[in-house]
Amino acid sequence: MNSKVRETSPMISTGIDGLDDVLCGGFTPNRLYLIEGTPGAGKTTLGLQFLLEGARRGEDVLYITLSETEDELRAVAASHNWGLEGIHIHEVVPDEDLLDPDQHYTIFHPSEVELGQTTKKILSSVEALNPTRVVIDSLSELRLLAESPLKYRRQVLAYKQYFTKRNCTCLMIDDKTTQSSDLEVKSIAHGVVTLEQVERDYGSDRRRLRIQKYRGVGFRSGFHDYNILRGGLVVYQRLVAAESRSARAQEQISIGDPAFDELLGGGIEAGTSTLVNGPAGTGKSTIAAQLLAAAVAQGRTGAMFLFEESKNTLLNRTDQLGIKLRSAWEEGTVTLQEVDPAELAPGELAHAVQHAVEERGASVVVIDSLNGYLNSSPDERFLITHLHELLTYLSQRGVASILVGVQAGLVGTMRSILDVSYLADNVILLRHYEYGGELKQAISVFKKRGGGHQKMIRALSITSDGLKVGDALLRFHGVLTGVPEYRAEPDIEHNDPST
Template sequence: MSTSTALIPSGVPGLDDVLKGGLRSGHLYFIEGSPGTGKTTFGLQFLLEGVRRGERCLLITLAESPAEVAVIADSHGWSIDGLQMRDLVSSEEMHSTALFDLTEIALDERVQTALAEMDDLKPQRLVLDTLAALRVYSDQSSFFRRHIELFRSKAVELGTTLLVTDEASGPVELHPRSLAWGIIRMEQRLNDYGPGRRWLWLPKLRGQPYVGGFHDMRIETGGLSVFPRLEADRSCSQSPNGLISSGSAELDALLGGGLERGTSVGVIGPPGCGKSTLVSSFAMAAAERGERVALYAFDESLTTFRKRALSQGLAIDSALASDLLKLRQINPGQVAPGELACELVAEVDHYKTQIIIIDSLNGYLQAMPNDPSISLQVHDLLSYLSAQGALTLITLAQPSPWNRQEGIAVDLSYLTDTVIAQRYFEAAGAIRYALSVMKKRYGDHERTIREYKIGTGGVIVGEPLSEFRGVLTGLPEYLGEDKPLL
């Protein structure tokens, strides 16, 4: 493969998936973002990936000294052995002359010094950090652009892949973006509470396909990671047929035999009506059959989940020990939705997980506050999981009798193939629970309303409440004979 068509790995986990292969060798890229978005970290990861591959790599610093770069690398646990660095931060200033302005001479001096370094080392990878430090030496766009053209020409001549970090601020005419083969923009937003959210996107990329849109990003010890936006057109697999049993004959009858593989199920109801217990019953029944289940808990700790399961007589410890059940507690303030989506995709792609449980959607959506694309993101995720043959169960808490505030604005009927509704109702001076299937896209199901209770073994479903009228109102009228319920 020729240098002009070769794609090289960026060294940033997840970014090559966005780029659909990597960066094109021998071209100029701008890495843009405000201070603190991770541009220098990005550049270091790119260079150290080259060092690992035995390539000649050069970092030219214009804003930080080599000692400061070493501190950044050390904070991530990286060794910079084998990385060549050239410090232009402390270059001596030229003296003013009658013919040239001091700043123009200083710019030319630094550019020529950098070009000489490129000629001397002939690096395969080069990072210039940062263009903003050069921009202060010129307020003339044409003069500044000519000097950046020198970098691009030299990179093409030597076959060097050149990354230039820059701030996306200041006069537009001093940003020679048209010279770049590609631009990667890094951004961050602070929330009212908790850590901020980071993402990147590509305003421009020539000569290759890529995944457009915003991609969540994280910077932590070890470097920067990118979580590619899930593409809806990736969902091209054929879903396997077959029903999945809940482990309860009565519940299966209500569902028309069970739940289809490759579909999504929404379980709705007010707090305390047993939504988590219901999906746990599906999880334990699947684990007993030898199928792998992954449950992501947003609303309670794993300790609480385990204690509840043990109190109901569910063999949760044996399922965990066999690795057929994976429990993952999610803090929505710490995990971006793109990060979670990538983890769920890995569950079905790499671990062949048959059942995914999200408990609850309320918690998942807290990771996307004020995001108008919430429904689209969740829809794309469910579509992908369904196409891979996974059954996805999602719980959604609704307003309760003591909390009439408006719930989360998301249409679960649009998002899921099946909707199971749980609710309270009052009978004979006691609070009881009712269960019904409101919708099922694939196959038939009962239209009855059944009473249920939570006991040993999880959810215990009774006979249809055929002698009640008005159960959905919460204040039903009993029309049958006087006999005990569940």
């Protein structure tokens, strides 16, 4: 046996942090695992990362390829800027002599000749190196060489027993190119990791993985988004808000404008979500930026995720409005991240938000806008559930979240493409209205769970000193329709029917 000390930890790392989290620690050592997925899903990359982690720990590791050449594997590694030092590669591929018609079998079935030869080559390479980690790529070759499902199942079962006795952890890769569902291997394997590529009508494919089976371990079930970047697979563990529950005091965050604070009943509370809703051009993004800048001025750290507006445009606009966001960004107290909706998966955004909160200490998070968030996954049926988990997570972390929602239309009845008003703790509603041949803005607070607030509709102006909340529009009736009726004298009873 190998003189090196075998892994004694209850779990061994896969080499992918996010996958280790999904598996609640990694793989149980000395077991056989099935890694399945369609071509291009990243199975080979996952296998190489698994072996690279073993090599980093000083283990003997072996990659047995039945379909790709060593040059092809090294090209994959080079694309990730990896060196394969420490990884032993053994090719078990058909010899080019097989192209000679005289070499074709006429009496014996290939399983009677080639399967035995393949098995012998695999076992000899394992016995020569005595590795602690092995990747066999791919099972499709073994399945096609086997004469029957029974023989194939017994072959895989024999491999399982063989590697277990040698204290070796084996990953068997299946590219799912045959029609068989391969339930034989799934029933034998200690764990099954499935990689999927989901086609979208526009933008890049969405990739997600699922742990179908893992004996004796309480893994994180369900789908988890992942991506293949330069450097390997990055897995974004599905956000589960219930895991971060805690009781926190809700401090109030001032907006910086006394009239605005008064309208909101003193400001917004830490750990609450605020939806800023209204049609285009009413100042939603400006309000979100001012809320963020005001929080930073009070000693907090923030993060803003921009779906529609570029970072440069936002900073130039806030400079003109006297909102001190650029200095906060330059000092590092605010991070601004541009998001491409065509390239984003919901799990990836949740991961970015978690990183901003847990690694950078952000206590205020802005998502601008929800429409861009929706466009990132137009076919995602559970987008509201994703958002609910994200907002709950932020709330339990004591983070104030600000969501910008764009309503369809300019005047009259407004419609929200993604209605999340029931999820938000606070709802700020903005409207255009016309008066004296001029387009004006109005602001009101429709909802506030954290306490009392003013229920009147007030004038809103965007000045070089930022947003200013003006007086209540007591002489106007029907402001929310966009075409209000002006009254010479305020109708107190009409404006406040409770009096």
